[in-house]
Amino acid sequence: MRAVITVVGKDAVGILAKVSGRCSDHRVNVIEVTQSIIQDMFAMIMMVDISASTIPFTELVDEMTALGEENGLVIHCMHEDIFNAMHTI
Amino acid sequence: MLNAKDILETIKMIQEEHLDVRTITMGISLLDCCDGNIDEVCRKVYDKITYRAEKLVSTGESIEKELGIPIVNKRISITPAAIVLAGCKNKDAVKLALTLERAATTCGVNFLGGFSALVQKGFSAGDRELIEAIPDALAVTDHICASVNVGSTKAGINMDAVELMGRIVRQAAEKTADRGCIGPAKLVVLCNAPEDNPFMAGAFHGVGEPDCVINAGVSGPGVVRAALAKAGPDKDLGEIADIIKKTAFKITRMGQLVAQEASHRLGVPFGIVDLSLAPTPAVGDSVAYILEEIGLSQCGSHGTTAALAMLNDAVKKGGVMASSHVGGLSGAFIPVTEDAGMIAAARSGCLTIEKLEAMTSVCSVGLDMINIPGDTPAEVISAIIADEAVIGMVNAKTTAVRVIPAIGKKVGEELNFGGLLGEGPVMPLNGASPAVFIHRGGRIPAPMQSLKN
Numbered sequence: 146m147r148a149v150i151t152v153v154g155k156d157a158v159g160i161l162a163k164v165s166g167r168c169s170d171h172r173v174n175v176i177e178v179t180q181s182i183i184q185d186m187f188a189m190i191m192m193v194d195i196s197a198s199t200i201p202f203t204e205l206v207d208e209m210t211a212l213g214e215e216n217g218l219v220i221h222c223m224h225e226d227i228f229n230a231m232h233t234i
Numbered sequence: 235m236l237n238a239k240d241i242l243e244t245i246k247m248i249q250e251e252h253l254d255v256r257t258i259t260m261g262i263s264l265l266d267c268c269d270g271n272i273d274e275v276c277r278k279v280y281d282k283i284t285y286r287a288e289k290l291v292s293t294g295e296s297i298e299k300e301l302g303i304p305i306v307n308k309r310i311s312i313t314p315a316a317i318v319l320a321g322c323k324n325k326d327a328v329k330l331a332l333t334l335e336r337a338a339t340t341c342g343v344n345f346l347g348g349f350s351a352l353v354q355k356g357f358s359a360g361d362r363e364l365i366e367a368i369p370d371a372l373a374v375t376d377h378i379c380a381s382v383n384v385g386s387t388k389a390g391i392n393m394d395a396v397e398l399m400g401r402i403v404r405q406a407a408e409k410t411a412d413r414g415c416i417g418p419a420k421l422v423v424l425c426n427a428p429e430d431n432p433f434m435a436g437a438f439h440g441v442g443e444p445d446c447v448i449n450a451g452v453s454g455p456g457v458v459r460a461a462l463a464k465a466g467p468d469k470d471l472g473e474i475a476d477i478i479k480k481t482a483f484k485i486t487r488m489g490q491l492v493a494q495e496a497s498h499r500l501g502v503p504f505g506i507v508d509l510s511l512a513p514t515p516a517v518g519d520s521v522a523y524i525l526e527e528i529g530l531s532q533c534g535s536h537g538t539t540a541a542l543a544m545l546n547d548a549v550k551k552g553g554v555m556a557s558s559h560v561g562g563l564s565g566a567f568i569p570v571t572e573d574a575g576m577i578a579a580a581r582s583g584c585l586t587i588e589k590l591e592a593m594t595s596v597c598s599v600g601l602d603m604i605n606i607p608g609d610t611p612a613e614v615i616s617a618i619i620a621d622e623a624v625i626g627m628v629n630a631k632t633t634a635v636r637v638i639p640a641i642g643k644k645v646g647e648e649l650n651f652g653g654l655l656g657e658g659p660v661m662p663l664n665g666a667s668p669a670v671f672i673h674r675g676g677r678i679p680a681p682m683q684s685l686k687n
Contacts, residue, residue, distance in 0.1 A: 149241055179238055190238050203299045221245055223302030225236065230491040231484045232240040 146195050147176065147225040148202065150209060154218030156187040164191065164220070167212055171205060172197045187218075192225070248303060252456035252519040253485065255492045256512045257307040258294050259347075259432035261439035261447040261505060262286050264313040268321045275322060276333040283310060283337040283346075286446050286502075291342040293499050297492055305492060306453070306514075306654075310338065311437035312348035320360035327367035328374065335375040345420075347379040347437030352427070354389040355677070365398060369405035372417040379435035385425035385623040387630045391678040396623065399423045400616030400672065404639055407608075411641035419603065419655050422636040423619050425626035430506050431562040436599075436634055447505035448497040449562065452489035452553075453512045456519045457481055458545075462527040474528060475548040482509065482552030490557045508562030509553035510598055511545075513573035515656035521545075521566050522575025522585075533575050534585030542566060543596035563632055565598025571638075571651065571658035572603050581659050587618075595625045600633035605649045605660045608641040615639070617668035620678075628681050 152164055165175055173193050180189035195202055206222045213220030247253040267278035287310050294308040312318075312334070319325045331349055338346040349371055351361040368380045382399055385391035406417035422435040429440020432449035439447070461481045462474065469477070489507045497504035513521045522533035528541045546565045554560055568590065570576045579585035587604065594600040600622045606615075619635045626633030640649045640660045650657035 149236070151241065151245060190241055192236070203296055206299050206302070221302055223245075224300045226491060226495075227301045227303060227488060228236050228241055228244055230487045231244055232236065 148193050148195050149223055149225055149228060150191040150193060151221045152187070152189040152191070152213070152218055154187055154213070154216070156182050156185050157216070160187055160216070160218065161189065163212065163216065164189070164209070167208060168193055171199045173205065247457045251460045252514070252516055253454050253488070254304040254306050255450060255489055256453040257309050257432050257451045258290070258305055258493065258496050259309040259311050259437055259449045259451070260287050260290050260500075260502065261311045261430065261443055261449060263439055263443065263445045264318045265441065268318055270321055270323055272322050272324050272326045272329055275318060276330060279318065279330065280333050280337050283312070283334070284340050287341040287343065289500060293496055297495050297499070301492065301495075303488060303492065307344040308342070309432065309434065309437065310341065310343050310346045311432070311439045312346065313441065314348055314350040314352055314438050316351035316360040316364040317441065319364060320358065322360070325360055325363040327364045328370050331367070331371035331375050331378050334378050338377040343377065345379050345434045346377050347381065347434050348439060349378050349380040350382060350438040352383045353392050353395045354383055354386040355392060357395070365395075365402060368402050368421060369409045369417060372406050372420050373409040378420065379437065380421045381424055381427065381436045381438060383424045383427040384619065385627050385678075387426060387627050388680055390680040391425065391620065391623050391627060393620065393672070393678060394675045396620050397616050397672050397675060399619055400612035400614070403615050403637065404610075404612045407639040407641050414649055414651055415638050415641055416651060418638045419636065419651055422634045423623075424632065424634045425623035426630070426632045428562055428632055432508050433510065433512065433563060435636060443505070444503055446502045448493055448500065448502050449505040449508065450489045450493035450496070451508040451510060451512065451562065452485050454481075454485040455511045455513050455521050455524055457485060458511065459518070459520070459524045459527050462524065467529070471544060475544055478545060478548035479552030482549045483556045486553035486556035504559070506559045506561030507553070507557040509549055509557070509560055509564040510562070511549055511566045513567060513569065514654055515572055515574055515577070517574050520573045520575035521568055522573050522579055526575060532582065532584045533579040534589050538589060539592050539596055542568070542593050546597045563598045567598055567602065568593055569603035569636075570661075571605065571649070571656040572654060573656070577656065577658045580661055587661055587663060591621060591625070594622060594633055595629060598632070600626070601635045601637060603655065603658070604637045605640045605658055606637050606663055607645055607660055608639055608643045610639050610663060611667070611669070613667065613669040613672045614663060616672045620672070624678065627678075
């Protein structure tokens with residue numbers, strides 16, 4: 146099972162570390178990361194494997210949302226099914 | 235493989251363009267709850283609904299969170315209540331409505347539909363009692379939706395029922411006049427009612443359906459409008475239809491995913507996805523604005539019917555391949571008070587009831603959520619219902635009337651229902667009386683299905 150985490154916000158030191166740190170806390174494996182910085186805005190898309198996650202997925206969603214709010218970022222954590230359904234036949 | 239563009243497109247649709255699943259509706263058969271004693275019926279009905287739909291809301295909420303897509307409503311539809319009541323000696327329909335209200339509250343659903351009767355050819359046991367109880371039932375409950383099917387392409391139009399419904403709609407408004415006439419906003423009169431519709435107020439669970447089923451209704455006018463805005467004014471209508479189809483495909487895929495997931499988790503068969511574009515009063519989530527994006531200066535102008543027909547057809551073509559089973563109403567809804575663009579067009583006088591009636595011949599449903607003057611006679615309401623039902627009957631499509639007599643208010647004044655039901659001005663009607671025609675009663679015969687000109 147995989148999920149997509151997207152992070153958008155003002156660039157700052159340690160964003161990637163904070164998000165991936167939280168993933169590793171719950172044994173969520175980061176598979177792929179793409180990130181770009183346009184002017185001073187930071188945008189990252191992270192594909193993660195949640196099969197071995199130690200917490201239910203809905204709790205991970207809440208934690209990521211809260212982590213975003215604490216750091217002035219917008220973090221979405223969504224199951225990959227919705228993207229596959231919408232963009233592949 | 236997913237790419238960044240697709241991921242960001244989906245997130246943008248949800249965050250900025252109001253993409254959501256409008257409803258997951260659990261259809262529950264109450265055929266096994268019939269009994270000769272009304273108290274026994276109520277006990278069985280309450281037990282069956284609360285048992286079947288116990289986890290509906292919590293399951294909906296967890297799917298919502300995991301997929302990151304809002305599921306705005308969780309609803310229940312039931313076997314038309316008139317059938318459940320048919321065998322009762324004391325057909326106390328209001329008591330049944332109160333039981334349904336209690337069950338809906340226990341389950342935590344937004345609406346429960348199916349306080350209904352199907353009388354397209356005539357009244358059978360329980361039908362008249364149920365219909366006459368509708369105004370009281372809607373006045374003493376908050377979550378119950380009522381509907382009456384008065385005609386079909388095969389049966390014709392039951393004009394006795396049409397005459398009765400004119401009075402019932404008025405009474406429903408009078409009995410809730412102190413609460414903004416909310417009663418008739420929960421009551422719809424249909425022709426060719428579908429048996430698997432997940433949308434309110436016309437949802438009921440047909441007798442040909444399985445014991446329990448999950449149906450989903452998608453939404454997404456904002457997404458279609460944004461896609462058209464991006465395309466710009468230079469594309470021709472073939473290209474515009476193509477953009478709508480592609481967008482409808484994506485929206486429907488999401489509805490299909492949510493419905494399948496809900497069906498799997500609840501252990502209930504998946505029924506259908508309803509492909510309708512359902513507007514909300516939120517700015518940017520409007521069907522009227524799509525029509526304006528296509529090129530009308532305001533919804534209601536000449537050309538509106540043509541643009542709406544194209545939109546409606548393209549939505550169906552795009553959605554059909556995206557879902558394994560399509561059903562319900564499927565098309566574009568045009569509920570006036572629930573659509574920011576329609577509200578604006580009605581206020582400015584550009585959108586009239588005559589134009590709306592023409593629009594209903596090419597789109598989903600019918601004259602929906604229209605406020606009419608409080609002194610409108612019951613016969614005029616019946617005549618509006620008759621006109622609309624005939625459009626459905628002749629064109630072999632579903633049509634419906636949900637008009638709200640604004641008791642004590644005149645043309646130009648406003649009614650505000652709040653929430654998804656929205657707000658809007660009282661619209662003018664033609665004042666000439668159709669009373670003699672309506673009081674004739676009887677049936678309008680079913681139309682020819684050949685020699686179509």
